[in-house]
Amino acid sequence: MKKEKIMDLLDTVKFNNQGLVTAIAQDADTNEVLMIAYMNRETLAETFRTRTMVYFSRSRRKRWLKGETSGHIQTVKSVYIDCDGDALLFKINQKGNACHEGYFSCFFREKVKGDWAIVKKKIEE
């Protein structure tokens, strides 16, 4: 994508007062929701340019290339924006697991009879 096109697209995104937009990562093959995190204008631009998910870590206050140390890269297949422009949905291909706890999805606990139960298996690598 050309630089000017990316700039135009970034202008349509509503970043919050901390300069962040919500990003949902969904497995492109199974439609399983994998994780939710945030991007700022710079890391969203980088994500568009490289087709690899680059978040902004709110806790570390810095750019966060997903999989940089773990190798669990997320490759972007398609991108959607919601009606009010403050949330993005990325359909991705996940290498390995999305969750740092070893599960494919961060949403590995389900409400079962009034408690959270682990309902997914860890990925063997």
Place this chain on the structure above:
Amino acid sequence: MKKEKIMDLLDTVKFNNQGLVTAIAQDADTNEVLMIAYMNRETLAETFRTRTMVYFSRSRRKRWLKGETSGHIQTVKSVYIDCDGDALLFKINQKGNACHEGYFSCFFREKVKGDWAIVKKKIEE
């Protein structure tokens, strides 16, 4: 669910400094992501109790029973929490459309060649 069980479960959720938790609504049948919004402790408790999605509107600063005026109710089928406890994923059955603009999902615009293109059809009612 008994009241004390709901209270225990609410204590495991990490609400942000505005008292809100992120809630993703996903169609239980197709796994299509429909919308993202927020809940506070009270509306999350109500959602658990009634199995109907009740958000907290950040703009109106009040309880928001989804579908109260439109009839587009969301019935909860299952609930998942993410690894760090600050996001919830609800698999739901959507009556009518989730989006106030008439689309089944709020994510009806896709990035196509450097622009957002409407890629879904409005629901006829």
